Amino acid sequence: MTQIKQCKLKGAYWIKPPREAYEQKGLAPDLKESRFVYYRYAVHLDEPDQLEISISANSRYRLWINGEPIVSGPCKGDRWRHYYETLNVGSSLRSGLNIFAVQVWSLNTYLVNDPLRADQPLYSISSLPVGPRLALNGICRNAHGESLADLTTGVADWRVYVDDAITFHSDEKYTIFLGAIAERVNAGRLPHGWKYEEKPEGGWFKAEKSEPCLGIEDPYPFYIVPTHPLVERPIPLLYERKRDFIREMPIRKDDVKPFSFINSVVANEWVEIPSHSHVVVELDAGELVTGYPAYCIEQGEGACVTFRYAERYFKPGNEKSSTVRDDARNGVIIGFEDVYYPSGRTELYEPFWLRTFRFVRIEVQTEERPLRFLRPWYRESAYPLQPRSSVVSPVSWVESLYNISLRTLQFCMHETYEDCPYYEQMQFIMDTRLQALFTYSAGGDIGLIRKALEDFHCSLLPEGITQNRFPSTMVQIIPSFSLHYIFMLHDYYWQTGDINLIKRYRPTIDAILDWFDRKVGESGLVERIGYWEYIDWVTEWEGGEPSACKVGPSTIHNLVYASALQVAAKLYFATGRSQIGDEYEVRAQSILCSIERLCWSEERGMYREGPAVEQYSQHAQLWAVLTGLCEGERAKSILNRALDKPQVLKCSFSMAFYLFRALEKGGLYERTAELMKQWRDLLPLQLTTLPETPVEARSDCHAWSALPIYEFTHCILGVKSVKPGWSEILIEPQTLDIPEMKGEIYTPAGVISVGWCKSDTSFFISGKVPDGVPFRVRWSGGIDSYYKNGGSFHESVKWNE
Template sequence: MLADLTTGFADWQAAVDDAITVHSDNQYTIYMGAIAERVKGALLPRRWKEEAEPEGGWYQAEKSDPCLSIGDPYPHFIVPTLPLVSRPIPLLYERQREFVREMPIRQNDLDSFSFYSSVDANYEVNLPPHSNLVIELDAGELVTGYPLYYIDQGKGAKVTFRYAERYFEPGNVKNSTVRDDAYNGVIMGFEDIYYPSGQAELYEPFWLRTFRFIRIEVQTGESPILLRRPRYLESAYPLQAKSSVASPADWVEPLYNVSLRTLQFCMHETYEDCPYYEQMQFIMDTRLQALFTYSVGGDIGLARKALEDFHCSLLPEGITQNRFPSTMVQIIPSFSLHYIFMLHDYYQQTGDTELVKRYRPTVDAILDWFERKVGNTGLVERIGYWEYIDWVTEWEAGEPAASKEGPSTVHNLVYVSALQVAAQLSIVTGRSQVGEEYELRARGILQSIERLCWSEQQGMYCEGPAFEQYSQHAQLWAVLTGLSTGEKAKRVMNNALDKPEVLKCSFSMAFFLFRALEKAGMYERTVELMNQWIELLPLNLTTLPETPTESRSDCHAWSALPLYELTHCILGVKSLKPGWCEVLIEPHTLNLPEMKGEISTPAGIISVNWKKTDKAFYIAGNVPDGIALTVRWNGVIDVNYPNGGSFNESVNCDTSL
């Protein structure tokens, strides 16, 4: 037996693959979740997908028992470390697609070839011996999947396939240029290398690839080579996008669609930070991605799996790993707090208290870990590990500078927010005494922050006791935790947005910034912030980047925030009670003249259509029967529909506000 791969059955075969080796030849493969391959075609087993008796050395699998016992899969209660269980999520979809165009090759590059130079229906091209030729192909949009390369002849040749999300300025791996500018840009990225066997063959990489552009460079030897135009199998999680929005504003639908594609291609066997690089499931990223998933289709499968994954990552000291599954342990303590937020989001979406009970011990362990970090000031300090909060230019590695000298206001406020959320979860699952304890802890931290970190002169909270630095992050979390309310909250948030010296949030923390503005009654100020997304559209992006400028990744789903804002806030559809048994429709119309849409919820489809004119506002739509509904707008509409159904309201007023 080659390895213990038993599934409880033994009706399959296995073969040792000597053809493929993995390599790490450039900077793009250092942090790659994908496996860059070097393949010797002559050693690949052939026709194993099509024939019952394929070529190569195949071995019949054998069913094995962990101990000398027959019939009992786990005798004496000895259980394998990773027992195989039924798949908790659906299979990834596969869809065959074509590349949409060949890209021009820079003048100082190699000679190019074209699949369109042939009239053959298969778009085949013959390349002569002793040649070095190149072609670059565009899929039309960033995708994840399996390229299919058809090759014949070519013994002694070397074919290199390079994958890229965009064209780069030469020598610059982080830039914000037009993504398909082939005249001024180059394709940089990781590569698969294939050595043809000289026979007709189809090369498909083992693991999925992320790309919009592929560069194929062919070096032939003594023999010619025949290539057929490649295709690819697009593959990702089968997300059912049931929600939609539309508006006369020219940016709404394009931005919604780009955001949806970003989310879609960061979902595979797990949620991913980015499909091109790490392909890792990080807690904070995943919390946001799950929220966005709820917004567009209501799917909870991958979110449930993520909650279990991160629960399984809990370390003996009481903190979770910040990314999981992973062969290497990495810890960002604040990400463990986002696990609690994610559990609360799931409860709000589904009303499922049983799953909350399942993970209460993990919540308790995380919060107790932070409680042990409270110092003499009454604040959490010297947390250790990677104290990341956000990719702020002024913070090394995304860590608040204050955390290196003592307590960090931001870390403490995120901790308070998690305590408050955990208190709610404890109460709804019958542990009111634990909930009261968490609320008491939260109040103590808030009192210390108010005493040690508030600056009346600046009208903001500094980054730590006697640490004179100010960030949007500290102010927004002060609002979200209720430390700042009413007029003080407005003052804090206006200063956070308007004072040039205040450190700014990047895309990773933008969701929380928008929520703070909404809670402070200042959602109209999100117009200027949303421009960061709108201004990306002329760059011909098909997915959204990790950061607004100088981004590494061009597909990073924490940036898919418009999915949430357009559905929940601008269209205005929100749940008032867990499981969507009561609904609020309260649009923030901002500078838009009109919007309509349908939102998929656990209660069913909710439709809304609102319109502004110079003198009036109109809103109509439908909520499933039996779902209590409140319709509000701008302080002049506030109507209850206790049994749901259709609604139609209008008001004559000055809508210029």
């Protein structure tokens, strides 16, 4: 019987502001509003040593201890999983006065469902309309284990202040699909010193005790699920690291007057901006990052300071035009903005939500009084990926692309995987499947993958289809993405060999495939799917939907469905339900036979987009190969046509992984060299992460583009698993036009090291596989050796010129 962990917040109470805290500001406790509320607890401690706390909030919180930021949370969940964090903060304490300060953001995510509203909350935060709540449990002890203070909410004397200084706004160009995260701050209304002073400004009230904290296994009477069913955070905390901007960018001649922090770098001196000034500075972090900017401001009452965040410089008048990313002389910074009105005191402004940026433009307009500014900094923050695989090559673009791909993956990982950190910050199934594969390849922690699998399972709708992105306050459906969830489950099984997790999600697989089965029409093909029938961002397709969807069956959708049936069959065979596996194989074969009968064009030697649509794409051909509908020379033929015929619609970065897999399966991997040129051509643009699309990209950090991680490790270096859990390994490099490569690949079986080099007359490969793991070394030029018990290997081939 599975043991359920007891909730570590049990014994604490949710606390909230009393009505008087709102009335003092002339406000009503309107749960429909997004609002900040500040909680603090001040206590004198005599030689504190140990303090483990568990903490959560509705909807979000950020904790400071003695003025230093500690943690943000809770981890993104949904209606049935409200997470809490547990961490040891003993090292942040000191003898004497200690201030625990928590900024809570109450979001109205269940009552607002209009993407065009400027105050639409964050789409990826699920929150109940119960207002700002805080829960914390922890007892501080000295080195002898003696209790010094009980910080538990509902027990300790927590104080609360309702904010009326900060409002949120969205921008229809930059945050419309993210939510209102940009802040407008009237600093004169903030409770100055609330994070670190014993007696801060403002009217503080004793927090009101609300309902007790209960875990999912602690239901109310009659087993009613509690309002916030608490579950411990399943993934590591995000890291935070203080960093400086590396340079100031030149200001265009047609811009406002520049100012500079350069002379204040060493002495950390204030830079003074005179009264009645309008000045600007643009800072470069050196690379695209996600984190918390920090701006220390003094004086300047009546001034307005605008902070604009951008991934790159844009050509004036064209917000998608590809340029050299740091070309400040010919480009402009465009993006969403925080607006800050100083109070005249010394204050540190830190936006609450993570910002994504490489460049920050600070524009200052002073009035009667001068303003003083310290050089800004930021705290970089993301999921602790900690990649352990590596590749090295004398060909410079190899390592450059590999490292940029790793950075792209890193900054699309926070409490969930994200399509892009600047815009939606949403966890999409198709994107996440690829990100998970790249995480395996990089040898990173797989906790976020397991959470994603649970997230998408929890997104299942009553009709049997998953949402295409989750967690999400707005339900959106791209049916084909549900099929990618099945691919993702198979990837996990192949990587780990974990049968039990697959068994856990078999009902979700059945629901998805049965939903598609109900869409099979008289032709024997799935048709009229409905919702957003997206496949790829192809210029000729409106909204990324194959043209065939508008008139009947889509070849591509049916092939992806057939592939998912085949993969599901393998999972059912592996988990002991062969009868259902057989059924899925029969269904897949039926779909493939109908495609062959209705969609094959003998004249073109390819599959058309649908029975009634005379259009051809790389997508249809590659999925025909991946499903085994085309094999051998026929597969090579249709793939070559798909690559060579100019009228064939091309894959973008989002579908490139599948094109590469089809070329690999069809024996044409050498043709990926010309496709990889799209990535190589990005390097001169001074990118530090990879964009959503090769040209005219909206986002400059989009993780489905991090494909080189997979190609360099699995294919070019050549390290693959041929049995679940890496219990048997194949080393088969595809050398392409690269003369030499070596690397270490981290796997569940241990670290595998490989190095190979080739010349006009020879090929040499060597390396090491963990002892006891059988493996085969194979190379098309004449190597095929089997090693039964792991260990070192050395193979070579020589030939006459």
